Amino acid sequence: MLPLKALxxxxxxxxxxxxxxxxxxxxxxxxVVAIELLNHSARTNFVAARSQLAGEAxxxxxxxxxxxxxxxxxxxxxxxxxxxxxxLHGWLKDEEGRSFQLLGMDLFNPxxxxxxxxxxxxxxxxxxxxxxxxxxxxxxxxxxLGWQAGQSRRFVLGGSDGASARPLTLMLAGTFxxxxxxxERLLITDIGLAQPLLGKAGRLDRIVFKLSDAEARTLQAxxxxxxxxxxxxxxxxxxxxxxxxxxxxxxxxxxxxxLLAMAVGLFLVFNAQRFVQSVRRPQLAQLIILxxxxxxxxxxxxxxxxxxxxxxxxxxxxxxxxxxxxxxGQLTQxxxxxxxxxxxxxxxxxxxxxxxxxxxxxxxxxxxxxPGWWQLLRQSxxxxxxxxxxxxxxxxxxxxxxxxxxxxCALCLWLPQTGLSGALFIAGGWLLAxxxxxxxxxxxxxxxxRRRAGGPLTARLGVAETLYHLDRTxxxxxxxxxxxxxxxxxxxxxxxxxxxxxxxxGQRLAADLYVTAxxxxxxxxGSLSDATLETLLANPLVSAASRRSVHPARxxxxxxxxxxxxxxxxxxxxxxLLAGRWPTRPDEVLASEPLTVRLGVKxxxxxxxxxxxxxxxxxxxxxxxxxxxxxxxxxxxxxxxAVQSLALFSNDPxxxxxxLRERFGEQLNLLxxxxxxxxxxxxxxxxFVVTELLKLLILGIxxxxxxxxxxxxxxxxxxxxxxxxxxxxSPRHCRQLLVWQGAGLGLLTALLALPxxxxxxxxxxxxxxxxxxxxxxxxxTAPLHxxxxxxxxxxxxxxxxxxxxRRVV
Numbered sequence: 001m002l003p004l005k006a007l008x009x010x011x012x013x014x015x016x017x018x019x020x021x022x023x024x025x026x027x028x029x030x031x032v033v034a035i036e037l038l039n040h041s042a043r044t045n046f047v048a049a050r051s052q053l054a055g056e057a058x059x060x061x062x063x064x065x066x067x068x069x070x071x072x073x074x075x076x077x078x079x080x081x082x083x084x085x086x087x088l089h090g091w092l093k094d095e096e097g098r099s100f101q102l103l104g105m106d107l108f109n110p111x112x113x114x115x116x117x118x119x120x121x122x123x124x125x126x127x128x129x130x131x132x133x134x135x136x137x138x139x140x141x142x143x144x145l146g147w148q149a150g151q152s153r154r155f156v157l158g159g160s161d162g163a164s165a166r167p168l169t170l171m172l173a174g175t176f177x178x179x180x181x182x183x184e185r186l187l188i189t190d191i192g193l194a195q196p197l198l199g200k201a202g203r204l205d206r207i208v209f210k211l212s213d214a215e216a217r218t219l220q221a222x223x224x225x226x227x228x229x230x231x232x233x234x235x236x237x238x239x240x241x242x243x244x245x246x247x248x249x250x251x252x253x254x255x256x257x258x259l260l261a262m263a264v265g266l267f268l269v270f271n272a273q274r275f276v277q278s279v280r281r282p283q284l285a286q287l288i289i290l291x292x293x294x295x296x297x298x299x300x301x302x303x304x305x306x307x308x309x310x311x312x313x314x315x316x317x318x319x320x321x322x323x324x325x326x327x328x329g330q331l332t333q334x335x336x337x338x339x340x341x342x343x344x345x346x347x348x349x350x351x352x353x354x355x356x357x358x359x360x361x362x363x364x365x366x367x368x369x370x371p372g373w374w375q376l377l378r379q380s381x382x383x384x385x386x387x388x389x390x391x392x393x394x395x396x397x398x399x400x401x402x403x404x405x406x407x408x409c410a411l412c413l414w415l416p417q418t419g420l421s422g423a424l425f426i427a428g429g430w431l432l433a434x435x436x437x438x439x440x441x442x443x444x445x446x447x448x449x450r451r452r453a454g455g456p457l458t459a460r461l462g463v464a465e466t467l468y469h470l471d472r473t474x475x476x477x478x479x480x481x482x483x484x485x486x487x488x489x490x491x492x493x494x495x496x497x498x499x500x501x502x503x504x505x506g507q508r509l510a511a512d513l514y515v516t517a518x519x520x521x522x523x524x525x526g527s528l529s530d531a532t533l534e535t536l537l538a539n540p541l542v543s544a545a546s547r548r549s550v551h552p553a554r555x556x557x558x559x560x561x562x563x564x565x566x567x568x569x570x571x572x573x574x575x576x577l578l579a580g581r582w583p584t585r586p587d588e589v590l591a592s593e594p595l596t597v598r599l600g601v602k603x604x605x606x607x608x609x610x611x612x613x614x615x616x617x618x619x620x621x622x623x624x625x626x627x628x629x630x631x632x633x634x635x636x637x638x639x640x641x642a643v644q645s646l647a648l649f650s651n652d653p654x655x656x657x658x659x660l661r662e663r664f665g666e667q668l669n670l671l672x673x674x675x676x677x678x679x680x681x682x683x684x685x686x687x688f689v690v691t692e693l694l695k696l697l698i699l700g701i702x703x704x705x706x707x708x709x710x711x712x713x714x715x716x717x718x719x720x721x722x723x724x725x726x727x728x729x730s731p732r733h734c735r736q737l738l739v740w741q742g743a744g745l746g747l748l749t750a751l752l753a754l755p756x757x758x759x760x761x762x763x764x765x766x767x768x769x770x771x772x773x774x775x776x777x778x779x780x781t782a783p784l785h786x787x788x789x790x791x792x793x794x795x796x797x798x799x800x801x802x803x804x805x806r807r808v809v
Contacts, residue, residue: 003287003292003296003297003300004300004303004304006283006287007280007283007300007301007304008304008307010276010280010283018308021276021308021312022308022311022312022315025308025309025312025313025316025361025365026312026315026316026319027316027319027700028316028361029312029313029315029316029317029320029357029360029361030315030316030317030319030320030323031320031323032316032320032356032357032360033316033317033319033320033321033323033324033353033354033357034320034321034323034324034327035324036350036353036356036357037320037321037324037350037353038324038327038328040350040352040353041324041328056112056113056114056210057085057112057113057208057209057210057237058209058210058211058236058237059208059209059210059211059216059219059234059235059236059237060206060207060208060209060234060235060237061206061207061208061209061223061232061233061234061235062205062206062207062235063230063232063233065527065642066200066203066204066205066206067203067204067205067206067207068202068203068204069086069202069203069204071204071207071227072084072086072204072207074226075207079219079222082209082219083111083112083209083210083211084111084112084207084208084209084210085105085106085109085110085111085112085113085207085208085209086105086106086191086204086206086207087103087104087105087191087204087205087206087207087208088103088104088105088191088194088195088198088200088203088204088205089101089102089103089104089205089206090102090157090194090197090198091157092155092156092157092168092187093155093156094153094154094155095153095154098185099185100155100185100186100187101185101186101187102135102157102187102189102194102197102198103186103187103188103189103194104189104190104191104193104194104195104197104198105188105189105190105191105194106190106191107129107188107189107190108190111208111210112208112209112210113208129173129190129192129193130173131171131173132193132196132197133152133168133169133170133171133193133197134170134171134173134189134190134193135170135171135172135173135187135188135189136172136173136174136175136176136187136188136189137172137175137176137183137186137187137188138175138176138177138178138183138184138186139175139176139177139178140178141178141183141184141185141186142172142175147172148172149172149173149174149175150171150172151171151172152169152170152171152172153169153170153172154167154168154169155167155168155169155170156168157197157198166199168197170187176188191204208237209234211234216234219234220233220234224614233610233611233614235552235611236554281376284297284376284377285381285382286381288377288381289381294377294378297377298370298373298374298377301373302366302370305365305366305369305370306362306366308365309361309362309365309366310362312361312365313357313358313361313362316357316361317354317357317358320357395439395440398436398437398439398440399436399437399440401436402432402433402434402436402437403433405429405432405433405436406429406430406433408425408429409425409426409429409430409433412425412426412429413426413767416771419771420768420771420772422771423763423767423768423771423772424768426763426767426768427489427760427763427764427767427768430756430759430760430763431482431485431486431756431760432482434481434485434756434759435478435479435481435482436478438474438477438478438481438749438752439470439471439474439477439478441752442470442474442477442745442748442749442752443467443470445748445752446463446466446467446470446748447467449463450463450464450467461737462737462740462741462744463744465737465741466741466744466745473745477745477749480746480749480753480793481749481752481753481756484749484750484753484757484789484793485753485756485757485760486757486760487757487785487789488753488754488756488757488758488760488761488785488786488789489756489757489758489759489760489761489763489764490760490761490764491782491785492757492758492761492765492779492780492781492782492785493761493764493765493769493777495780495782495785496761496765496777496778496779496780496782497684497769497777498681498684498685499777499778499780500627500775500777500778501627501680501681501684502677502681503778504625504626504627505676505677505680505681506677507573507574507575507576508574508575509574509673509676509677510570510571510573510574510647510673511546511570511571511647511648511649511673512648512649512650512653512656512672512673513647513648513650513653513656513657513660513670513671513672513673514645514646514647514648514670514671514672514673514676515528515536515645515646515648515660515668515669515670516528516644516645516646516668516669516671517532517644517668517669527549527642527643527644528642528643528644528645528646528668532664532667532668533547533643533646535663536646536648536660539656539659539660541650541651541652541655541656541659542648542649542650542656543649543650543651544568544570544648544649545566545568545646545647545648545649546565546566546567546568546570546571546638546646546647547564547565547566547638547643547645547646548563548564548565548566548638548643548644548645548646548647549563549564549565549638549641549642549643549644549645550562550563550564550633550644551563551611552611553609553610553611553634554609554610554611555599555607555608555609555610556599556608558598558599558631559631560595560599560609560631560632560633560634561629561631561632561633561634562609562611562633562634562636563633563634563635563636564635564636564637564638564639564641565635565637565638565647566637566638567582567583567637570649571647575590575624575635576624576625577590577622577623577624578593578622578623578624578625579603579622579623580603580620580621580622580623581621581622582621582622583621583622583636583637584621586637586639587616587617587618587619588618588619588620588621589607589618589619589620589621589634589635589636590620590621590622590623590624590634590635591603591607591620591622591623591624591632591633591634591635592623592624592625592626592629592632592633592634592635592774593623593624593625593626593774593775593776594626594629594631594632594633594773594774594775595631595632595633595634595774596623596632596774597770597771597773597774597775598631598632598773598774599632601620601632602620603620603621603622603623604619604620604621605619605620606618606619606620607619607620607634609634618634618636620634625775625776626775627775632774653672657670657672721734724737734805735802735805735806738801738802738805739798739801739802739805741801742797742798742799742800742801742802743794743795743797743798743801744794744797745797746793746794746795746796746797746798747790747793747794747797749793749797750789750790750792750793750794751790753789753793754786754789754790757785757786757789758781758786761779762779765777765779766779
């Protein structure tokens with residue numbers, strides 16, 4: 001242990017080396033942990049909320065508009081062995097604004113939901129119906145909410161998305177022990193009590209089944225035979241598959257940011273260890289002279305690095321968990337805007353995510369620093385003692401590595417079959433290669449400034465000093481360039497995405513007024529009744545109208561959307577075709593651009609689609625641009641069935657809206673095109689708020705690295721600064737010298753980061769987005785991001801160096 005104590009004693013005399021080593025690792029790991037936990041929690045909450053409603057069921061019967069309860073009675077009467085469960089569902093909010101699910105079910109025959117209650121296969125949970133407002137909660141959830149049996153609480157049913165709000169007072173009749181799925185924010189009641197509570201007497205929202213594939217085929221045949229006039233089709237239930245598409249654009253951005261933060265953090269750790277190497281050379285020479293071989297010294301250095309990495313990683317895990325907890329509400333709101341409400345907004349600690357962060361922190365620290373230590377220990381003790389304290393630069397290695405990375409990026413760009421992994425490698429490789437070239441670019445730029453420098457002595461001396469010490473600050477400025485370029489690239493991509501969506505909305509929202517029904521079960525789209533449709537279409541102020549509905553469907557097991565609408569001339573301009581022609585026959589459809597990229601669909605191809613309307617085959621005649629669904633969508637001429645929305649054209653839309661509001665009140669949602677446009681952009685901006693916050697944190701990590709680098713550099717240059725003071729330079733001028741260096745280095749790094757950032761934006765827009773989601777974006781320069789970087793970098797560099805100067809001068 002004596003060699004380890006000798007090695008660790010360095011950090012007692014140079015605490016800034018320890019702080020710099022830990023700071024980059026802690027901040028980098030914290031962002032990795034935070035984003036891993038956020039992504040994991042969002043998906044787990046999504047699956048948990050859906051699993052609470054499905055249990056072991058693997059099929060459901062859930063047509064638009066619901067079902068008559070007699071259908072369920074006839075099914076279970078004719079097939080006594082059928083494992084089925086009728087359900088009613090509603091969204092509630094309590095007085096604190098928290099979302100709850102109210103589930104009406106057959107409490108005395110749970111069927112596929114039996115294991116959710118912790119019951120054995122041969123027993124059922126015990127419930128007793130005492131009052132019409134009785135509900136039950138899982139015991140852990142009741143304890144967490146502080147809700148005792150016999151107490152009543154007030155809720156509001158509906159009230160969002162245009163649905164009329166109705167107060168409900170519910171009494172907790174009792175609790176039960178949950179089974180395999182945590183029953184979080186889920187109120188259970190008997191279906192006979194739920195029908196009057198939800199205003200759905202004699203109706204069901206869905207029936208869920210636990211069936212084998214053969215049983216599902218038999219039941220589907222029975223439904224088609226016994227109910228030929230009703231479109232009753234079984235749908236497979238897969239919450240995990242549905243969650244795989246949850247917020248993919250947001251999740252991809254967050255994951256990329258976390259990896260970038262980790263890269264920046266490892267750059268800073270590597271930079272700190274380079275300073276440690278330069279300061280520790282005499283100590284290493286003394287240990288070798290005393291009889292310790294280089295391999296033994298290296299083993300103790302590995303132990304030292306493991307201690308630092310373990311401490312930094314554990315602190316990063318703790319900080320990342322706190323950061324994820326702070327951002328969980330923001331992410332939940334963003335996903336609720338995109339996918340509807342989710343009553344579960346818990347932060348879930350994932351052992352896999354935490355283990356991944358630990359491995360990244362430990363292995364990343366070792367991989368970044370061991371080669372340098374081993375190369376240093378290959379020198380003789382005399383070389384170690386007499387060697388320069390300046391870290392080795394190895395410019396040719398950097399250049400060769402940068403060229404190799406760029407060649408691999410070009411190969412991935414040339415081969416589309418490398419997919420999303422190749423696209424992400426191109427983005428990361430471009431950033432890394434440009435960071436490796438940065439010292440050479442800075443050296444050339446500083447050399448040019450030195451030859452042409454004029455002005456005050458402090459400025460000229462600052463340029464010369466910055467050039468001389470570039471090897472010591474190279475890693476810190478490389479990390480800063482990574483952060484600035486990533487901030488510019490991601491910012492330009494998000495701005496281009498927003499601009500493209502705005503243009504798309506302007507094209508798509510061609511009608512004067514859009515009419516929809518209030519939300520249906522579990523936040524699903526409601527449908528307009530036949531009487532309502534007749535009244536709307538008969539209005540003399542309506543010059544043209546188009547019916548529309550969107551239903552979930554699957555192709556080869558993959559979830560897609562099946563949209564239907566009337567192909568009226570007024571709306572065809574809202575769907576500019578990228579290829580092909582408009583359908584002219586009932587078996588022809590248009591395919592959205594994401595569908596063609598994600599599933600390889602082409603014009604002229606025949607698709608086998610299964611959905612609520614049953615299995616169908618369509619021929620693709622054209623491709624249209626769409627940002628509304630990253631799953632992909634087919635657009636089919638409206639045939640029959642429920643109408644979810646109506647696009648109305650009128651010469652006097654304001655008068656038409658007034659008449660419809662007077663006639664229908666809150667029974668319909670009436671929205672003008674500008675109102676939908678504004679609401680959609682608000683949701684877009686809300687979605688990427690978390691991205692902007694994390695982007696700022698990454699910039700903060702980089703500027704912490706710059707400040708730490710100047711602090712350590714100042715400590716190493718105390719002798720030089722004392723020499724300058726003995727030559728007549730005052731302490732104030734020495735501090736000005738360091739501030740000039742920090743501001744100048746920040747400005748030059750930001751200038752060189754601009755082309756790198758815009759190159760990254762091009763990769764994200766032209767390569768990553770098409771391969772990940774199938775849509776293409778219009779490139780927008782968004783100069784505000786570049787101007788912000790140019791203003792922020794020198795100011796933060798000056799502040800960091802000013803703080804360091806106060807400590808060392």
